[in-house]
Amino acid sequence: MTLFDPPAPLAERLRPRTLEEVVGQQHLLGPGRPLRRMVERGQLSSLILWGPPGVGKTTLARLLAGTVRAQFVPLSAVTAGVKEIRETVAKAELARARGERTLLFLDEIHRFNKSQQDALLPHVESGLLTLIGATTENPSFEVNPALRSRARTLVLHPLEEEDLLGLLTRALEDPRGLPGVQAEPEALTTLARLADGDARRALGALEVAAQIAQPITAETALEALGSHLPAMDKHGEDFYNLISALHKSVRGSHPDAALYWLARMVAGGADPLYVARRVVRMAAEDIGLADPNALKLCIAAQQTVEFLGSPEGDLALAEAVVYLALAPKSNSVYTAWKRVLGEVREGAQHPVPLHLRNAPTGMMRGLGYGKGYAYYFDDPEGSFRQSYLPDALEGRSFYHATGEGWEERVRGRLEALRRAHGEAAPEAEER
Incomplete structure (x- = not known):
């Protein structure tokens, strides 16, 4: 190092020399x-x-x-x-x-x-x-x-605010740091709070603040930190953890938490259209038929984001997220779809019953396609008496209405329809 070499950054000068000096x-x-x-x-x-x-x-x-x-x-x-x-x-x-x-x-x-x-x-x-x-x-x-x-x-965990406060205080006292520089307690608290658990960022901002003005005030600390953007790797684990936290907060009916995680994603630079797609999925997966309007609102929010972009469209996302968090919850269609997909993928491929088959030609009609089909508007009772599932699946139920929202209102109709079709009530293990 020569007389004209710049000094090492404060974080490098204060790098711990022993394990006892390590904070956190x-x-x-x-x-x-x-x-x-x-x-x-x-x-x-x-x-x-x-x-x-x-x-x-x-x-x-x-x-x-x-x-x-x-x-x-x-x-x-x-x-x-x-x-x-x-x-x-x-x-x-x-x-x-x-x-x-x-x-x-x-x-x-x-x-x-x-x-x-x-x-x-x-x-x-x-x-x-x-x-x-x-x-x-x-x-x-x-x-x-x-x-x-x-x-x-x-x-390794992000450093706690208390750890960072101790580190910043040490920087003002250590001969390797910034001896003689004065800082108001509020300034150090601001640096520790907004450094996102990053010692290098906290010390770097302290060094910049000391160059701006002394004693260092909270306003100087904010100026040294620059625009505070929440840390988020848009392609890494943090991004998917935030999406997970948003989804689980909506599912748990906590609008404040849902808004917070949404704000973290938006402020961190997440693609608002990607977020909108995930919000639409939440409406279909977790609200479902408990509130059929939820999906419509989320599609409208996605279209608003696409039309206005960010930041104007962000408000539509916030509206959708709060609505979903407050809405009654049902995953009945989601679970029914998983059940029926499992049956199709893992079970035998049962043929379509003859009376349900399409019969556009005379040969097909001659083979019995469509024979005996009861058209509901001509024969409602006959329509209910005929089967609609393959014989091997007769009596199976995949969809079970919950007691939430709109599904509570239609659950009685579903039970009446199943009785009319001559079907037994779903078994408890299928619920």
């Missing part, structure tokens, strides 16, 4: 916890550290290498490939000849393709390399099963 992750570092036990025994195994940005994945890898006195080789899967892996293997073989271990830290491991991940397997399995992979993506989807089986996956 006590489920891994506390007494008797996995990483603490590894350090105490000096027996570090290959790991995959899965967690959001700025929670200490790189820091932990460096500290673990130091505690077991291993040669630390950091690589980023964004820029590295098989060539760099081979070079690391060569270094590890030389280190082993000197009686030293090699710890390969592979950041963004999910960006390695299958063949690149496979190139690590023999060296991890032989123990030549102790691998610590870091990822923000779910390893179940992004890391090969063979590699996952050779490395223990540990989940």
Whole structure:
């Protein structure tokens, strides 16, 4: 470093030098916890550290290498490939000849393709390399099963607001940080609250705020943070977790939670048409015939989003989500459809009864197609007496009306129709 080199960012300057300086992750570092036990025994195994940005994945890898006195080789899967892996293997073989271990830290491991991940397997399995992979993506989807089986996956959590407050306070007191800089308590609280559990973001915003004005106020902190957009990977697990939370909040009839998760998705940049499609599905799957108007309203919301776009169309989505959350719930058609599809896919393919068949030609009529069919408007009683299911399925029921909303009003009619058809009441296990 020369006189003219810029100083390292605050987050880098304050990187913990010991495990005791690490904030958060006590489920891994506390007494008797996995990483603490590894350090105490000096027996570090290959790991995959899965967690959001700025929670200490790189820091932990460096500290673990130091505690077991291993040669630390950091690589980023964004820029590295098989060539760099081979070079690391060569270094590890030389280190082993000197009686030293090699710890390969592979950041963004999910960006390695299958063949690149496979190139690590023999060296991890032989123990030549102790691998610590870091990822923000779910390893179940992004890391090969063979590699996952050779490395223990540990989940890192976003830092709590209290942890971030302590870290920001330390930054103002530590000689490596910003000694002498003054900040109002409200400013630190604002930074800790809006950093989304990301230490790097909190410290970076503190450093910018110190350059804007001193003492640092809450307004300065907000200016340093910039536009606050909720963290969301539009193609990753977070996105699908938010969709799941929205759907389950609607199903659980909680309009406030449903609105919150919808807002998180919209503010995070989710495709509003995709969200609209999922909302339409909720209407069909979870409200169904308890309120037939729900599907119409959601189709109207989808058309509004398509016509107006965002942000104008977002209000139509909000209206639809609140309506669905407040609506009576029924999955009777959804479950009936699953039952009947299961019967069709897994059971015998029963022929259409002759009296229900189409008979457009004389030959077909001669074979008995359509013979004996009772047309309802000519013979209502005869229409009810004839069968409509294949003989092997006679008496089976797939659809069962619930006691919710519109279905409560038609449940009596359904029972009367089944009696008219000579069908027994559905068995309890089919409900």
